[in-house]
Amino acid sequence: MSEQLIRTDELLVTCTALTKRYGSKTALNGVNLQLKRGRIVGLLGPNGSGKTTLIKLLCGLIQPTEGDIAIGGMPVGPATKALVSYLPDRMYFADWMKASDLLDLFNDFYSDFDRNKATAMCQSLGVVPSQRLKTMSKGTKEKVQLVLVMARKASLYLLDEPIAGVDPAARDYILNTILTNYNEEGCVMISTHLISDIEQVLDEAIFLKEGQVVLHDNVDAIREREGKSVDALFREVFRTAGMEGGAF
Amino acid sequence: MEWKLTDSRPIWQQLTEQITLRILKGEYPPGGRLPAVRDLAVQAGVNPNTMQRAMAQLEQDGLAVGSRTAGRTVTEDTAVIQAARRKRAREAVAECLQILADLGYTREEAVALLKEEWEK
Numbered sequence: 001m002s003e004q005l006i007r008t009d010e011l012l013v014t015c016t017a018l019t020k021r022y023g024s025k026t027a028l029n030g031v032n033l034q035l036k037r038g039r040i041v042g043l044l045g046p047n048g049s050g051k052t053t054l055i056k057l058l059c060g061l062i063q064p065t066e067g068d069i070a071i072g073g074m075p076v077g078p079a080t081k082a083l084v085s086y087l088p089d090r091m092y093f094a095d096w097m098k099a100s101d102l103l104d105l106f107n108d109f110y111s112d113f114d115r116n117k118a119t120a121m122c123q124s125l126g127v128v129p130s131q132r133l134k135t136m137s138k139g140t141k142e143k144v145q146l147v148l149v150m151a152r153k154a155s156l157y158l159l160d161e162p163i164a165g166v167d168p169a170a171r172d173y174i175l176n177t178i179l180t181n182y183n184e185e186g187c188v189m190i191s192t193h194l195i196s197d198i199e200q201v202l203d204e205a206i207f208l209k210e211g212q213v214v215l216h217d218n219v220d221a222i223r224e225r226e227g228k229s230v231d232a233l234f235r236e237v238f239r240t241a242g243m244e245g246g247a248f
Numbered sequence: 249m250e251w252k253l254t255d256s257r258p259i260w261q262q263l264t265e266q267i268t269l270r271i272l273k274g275e276y277p278p279g280g281r282l283p284a285v286r287d288l289a290v291q292a293g294v295n296p297n298t299m300q301r302a303m304a305q306l307e308q309d310g311l312a313v314g315s316r317t318a319g320r321t322v323t324e325d326t327a328v329i330q331a332a333r334r335k336r337a338r339e340a341v342a343e344c345l346q347i348l349a350d351l352g353y354t355r356e357e358a359v360a361l362l363k364e365e366w367e368k
Contacts, residue, residue: 038297172293200293220258220259
């Protein structure tokens with residue numbers, strides 16, 4: 001491993017005036033966002049702030065009402081789906097499947113999937129490949145999904161709530177797995193509201209509030225400027241919103 | 249040794265302080281090789297870019313010497329290490345004296361207390 005880390009300033013994702021409405025409900029409202037390669041980015045916001053909507057738009061699972069997304073210079077479509085590795089906020093596999101079935105499935109499906117790496121990750125995370133999903137604990141299931149997602153050599157990793165519902169020790173394990181396995185030309189976006197747990201692995205934080213980006217900055221720049229942790233700032237930003245009663 | 253990233257200051261600053269302390273204690277001896285950024289980042293559970301920044305600061309402080317091919321080493325210049333050690337000690341004393349002054353200790357009482365504790 002070379003000592004000098006790759007730190008390009010090459011743009012990977014550009015969102016322009018991105019808006020998504022579900023009927024009369026506006027989930028995302030005019031989001032402009034740029035993500036660079038080699039970064040780990042926290043997508044932070046309370047429930048219902050639009051985190052999952054943004055991630056699903058980047059995956060191409062839903063279509064924007066207005067605005068544009070470009071990933072690696074291309075509009076979202078089959079070509080960008082090959083670049084994106086997505087960890088959904090809920091499990092979408094049949095529960096009779098074994099971990100090894102899923103490794104086979106991903107190996108067939110994604111050309112950038114590294115089967116050997118996945119097997120090694122299973123071993124270090126204590127996942128038994130022959131175990132069926134239905135007999136696994138919630139934490140183990142999350143680990144299996146994480147292995148599938150991180151064993152791809154993708155450009156953009158979108159992890160929707162990867163640490164929710166696992167104990168603190170497993171959480172450390174999962175964060176460590178993300179740190180040791182992401183490729184340095186790729187960008188990892190992690191959505192969560194458990195900020196204090198992930199703050200130190202992030203390069204950048206994005207605060208999403210009622211469908212809009214209210215802050216996007218380097219984590220240490222935030223600490224320097226505000227004199228407080230991102231977690232403390234988050235509590236402040238979103239507490240104020242509560243007391244205003246949402247009447248803008 | 250454990251990594252403690254507790255307060256609200258930038259994480260890279262806290263990392264720089266802790267690596268500096270290891271150098272001053274001799275855990276990383278003069279001229280010795282420092283672990284790779286990636287390894288240190290994983291150990292501390294922090295982003296590699298943040299660890300990189302902490303190391304860059306060590307180089308700026310003159311405590312570490314970087315080389316593109318051979319990785320980073322602790323400086324062989326023991327004068328630099330001694331100066332940093334003295335500076336750190338002064339900061340610790342200043343902090344301690346401030347607390348004692350706040351508690352109403354006089355100069356003589358403070359000196360007496362220091363001796364007493366030292367000899368325990």
